[in-house]
Amino acid sequence: MANTTLILFGFGVLMLLLTLGVPVVVSLGLTSVLGVGLLTGSSDVAISILSSTAFEALRDYVFAVIPLFILMGEFVARSGAALDLYNSINRLMRRVPGRLAVATVLGNAVFGAIVGVSVASAAAFSRIAYPAMCKAGYDKSVSLGCIAGSASLGMLIPPSILMIVWGVLTQQSISKLFLAGVLPGIALALMFALFCIVYAIIKPEAFGRKPELAGADAGTASRDADLPPLSKSELIGTGGCLVMIALVLGGIWSGMFTPTEGAGIGALLALVLALIKGVRWEGFVEVIRETGKAAAPIMCLLIFAQMYSRLLALSGVGGTVQTFVTGLNMDPGMVLLAMVLVWFVLGMFIDSVSIILLTVPIFVPLANSFGIDPYAFALIGILSIEAGIITPPFGLVVFTVKGCVNDPAVTLGQIFWGASPYWMMLLVLALIVYFVPPLATLLPAIL
Template sequence: MGGDIVLWMLGLLVLLILLGTHIGVALAICSGLGVFLILGSFEAAVSILGNTAYEAVRKDVFAVIPLFVLMGDIISRSGAAADLYRICDRTMKRLPGRLAIATIAGNTVFAAVTGVSIASAAAFSRIAYPEMVKVGYRKTFALGSVAGSACLGMLIPPSVLLIVWAILTEMSVGALFIAGIIPGIVLALLFVAYVVIAAARNPDIAPPFQEDLVELTPQELRSELIGGFGILGLIMLVIGGIWTGFFTPTEAAGFGALGALVVGVIKGMRWSDIVAAIIQAGRTTAPIMFLLITASMYSRLLAIGGAVNFIQNLFLGAGLEPWQIITLMIVVWLVLGMLVDSVSIILLTVPIFAPIAMALGLDPIAFAIFGILVIEAGLLTPPFGLLVYTVKGSVPDREATLGMIFKGSTPYFLLILVAALLVLWIPALATWLPKLMF
């Protein structure tokens, strides 16, 4: 009976989302109604869900998200992202498509201090795209490199998606952070390989390098070095601290936010800029925290109704091969990517998909990285790819259309899926470092 009720609630959840109900509100309504129908007592349902929400908020791991988001916002506003891009540009000046490669390299490093793809997309839309257009890059190619490489923000630690996945599955945040390093580097290398091959085959989309005639003043050079090395120092502080066991993820987030503040002050951030970064971090974090609370209630509904075992038996009892079940998961994730954001996709699917993956014998860490990659690919899926709309709203070019961004990001979408399958086929890409360190 409980399984049937949960399935009805899942159907209601999908209907509410399609009708435009906020995902958090829809989760809360379905959780409350489902628990009430299963228990037959309004007081018991309110008590259970109230305690679930309270216990969720009490978890200290919840502090990781606002602190890492704050760290990224401060670094973004300080101008360090632009410094990092210019350094990458000069370092890779002899490679075909060097500005697109600098965008990928900058996003790879910037991802290690933001944790949010949207922040990377917004920053490099304003920093990298005008530079590429100025030297003659084809707009579709330039837009694709910005939108595609921004996806690295959700894989390379610290990643908000990895934190949310860890909270839902009660896995180690630190282990998932470390697990994302090698797949993130592999994905970045796949992006770079595509740019080099595409630019070498068709130089018109990315004109060859021309020596810059403008020399940096000592003040500009100093500012760039502070920004570039400041970001690298933050990466060593946060990831290195977790890696060595010196910090817990929560402590690393706190020190990372403090370090970002120091870099920002040295870069010349004013009090108004710092306050604006704090407010923006709050605006980014509050909806995520609300979603996590309602997702905890949703998970409690699944547990009370025995939904995980019920749905798992439906999948495994249907006679499907493991690869068919995995393919179905991919399709669900990509379709949801057209409709809702990445955090919501994780909240809706992971409590169901993760146990099924474990029943199939998949490694939980490798499956987490695989899932993050596929979900992130959904951010580039038409017609509502969130990253594409972020780039469209951020680039200072009215001629840049959504169609151009979708077309330019298609190769990156395919490469993300390739990286996801590589992790699925070679789990050691994700599991080797965590097993070594933990």
Template sequence: MAAEIVMYMVGLLVVLVLLGFHIAVALAMTSVLGIYLMMGSFDVAVSLLGSSAYEAIRSHTFIVIPLFVLMGDFVSKSGAAGDLYQVCNRLLRRVSGRLAVATVAGNAIFAAVTGVSVASAAAFSRIAYPEMRRLGYQREYAVGVVAGSACLGMLIPPSVLLIVWAILTEASVGKLFIAGVLPGIILAIMFAAYCVVHARMRPDVAPNPPAAEDITPLARGEIFGALGIFALVVLVIGGLWGGVFNPTEAAGFGTIGALVLGVAKGMRGREVMQAIYSAARTTGPIMLLLIAATMYSRLLAMGGAVNYIQNLFFGLGGGTIVIVAVMIIIWIILGMLIDSISIILLTVPIFAPIALALGLDSTAFAIFGILVIEAGLLTPPFGLVVYTVKGAVPDPSVKLKHVFKGSFPFCVMILIAALLVILFPQLATWLPSVTF
């Protein structure tokens, strides 16, 4: 009976989400209602909601999210992202489609200090897109590169998605961070290779800049900003890799370093407060989601829903391949409707135990899942990164169809990278095995 109640609540949850309810509200409502139906007491259900909120927020792991988001906001508002782009552009002057490759390289490095794809998409829409268009790059190609490469922010640490996944599965945040490094680099190389090959096959899509563009020397401020971001990457990722910091400490020191960089780049009180407000606006809804998700996880546990759903999956037949394929389909469909964090909160409490029962490595499965969910950032009709790029590019002629079409090859490459990780789990497990 309890398992049936949970299944009804999961169905009601899907209906509420499709009707437009905020995912946190839908999670909380269905969780409270489900526990009430199982326990027969509304007071017990509300008490569990309160205790879930307390237990969720008091965990020191949660402080990692606002700190890393704040670090990214300091860097973004300081203008260092633009400096990084200009340096990458100049270093890649002999590469075909160099502005596109510089966008990929800039996003890969910028991802290591933001952890949020939306931040990368917003920043490079204003930095890279106008530059590419000024030099004659095709519109769809330019916005596609910006949107596609922004997705690196959800895999390369410090990724907010990896933090949320670690919290839900009680995994090590640091271990998942390190596990995302090699797949993130591989994906960035795939993106860059596509940009180069496409530019060589279609020179009209990405014409080479005039030779005069390479003569103007870089300004000292641009070099300083780029080196500052590199220093933050070494501080955060190097500190985690070397065992100097745990994730919370790395987030704290990284935020202080980003503030120092921002002040050195000219940020003052007003800009600093704007970055803090921006980080609060980003992390507030995430915290609310995590509280509701904790309640949702308790509902699943109390009702034995995981075992029930696990039996349904195993009853499909076809073994691991079929079950993983079903997970991919569910993730991609959800990616067309809701944001990535909500997808993780809805599915990971169910899918992670099933993956363990199948004998899949938990770390590799986490990276695989993040990659598939990441592809959802580019899928219509929702495509959070696509909408961010559409809203951020200073070009009213850009339509959603241009961004979706231009970013489609990147979506395919993300799914290929996900399949590589699930087929060769060592891509995700090797670095953590060396470090931890």
């Protein structure tokens, strides 16, 4: 009982620190170290456990996968290949209603298979797709909502940083988690694209077209005038992205190399593509700097997350929570619904990685005790978290889009409103995965 009281107190301190705006990495670190010190009765023991945890975490081979995949994405973004990819898909969609919105969704799907980070996708397509949509007369809420909403594909379609962190924390196979995300990722991209097409047919004026151009002609007017043939550079950029995805993911799934080796090969291929596309020394320096800025907080969070896991193990709070919930005789669906609500609400306030680090050590054992498939559970969790980060009041992706758009007339309210159909579809897909687990478990079971 004393341990449980101590943990509840520590959790209250953690929530207070987060509410006061203290960074998650600092809040989690202070709470974990303080909690271990109080449980063991020795600050020396707490510091010793922290140092051994940091050493074990940073020397672990699998942790290198995170900065390497981020490096790969930075090289691709810096080379301009993301713009080439968008332009290529835009041309393929020229006869599709709302083609620019659909191209944004599909572009985010492919780009997400390279960067694995929703915020990176949102930043890239805010600069790439929004100017094109403005030029075509799109409604600002529609265009920015599409960019923010479809950026969530970056955390679902492999390689996903969230899946890597989830796999590290739960000791699940990262390559199988990648496989689990393929079918739901494709399904989500199709749901987003279909929504844009139907919306463009129903309300063509929001997509820059007059009502009389609705239906088969919506989005096709002046297509020959504003869509010149692809240049050689655009073909190289698009082809390079597709080859990179095929080699990296194909190699991981075929067993030719591990996820960490695949990330290294992907980073090398991205470096070659950047050289071909004309990136020079200053660009490489910027890529390394941005990779460090993105990877360092995640690595620090992982260190303190392992410390947090040790705190939970020492206190026995995981078993206490499991016993308490089991004693309520709740249906597994109701338990899962409660978890989804927690993820969704947390997603409104803090970043995705932090949410996983805070909740997964408690939620995963609980889900296992109720017989929920671990791969389906991982996908449901990631979908719920991603839904939260595009909802008010502090949706991280929405704030990223706002910060990257050079348009003072755009308001956060417009972006949140435009993104609302997308987070609803994320939650719908989470529900589908729960009732149809093979959507997430089929490929991991086969390969």
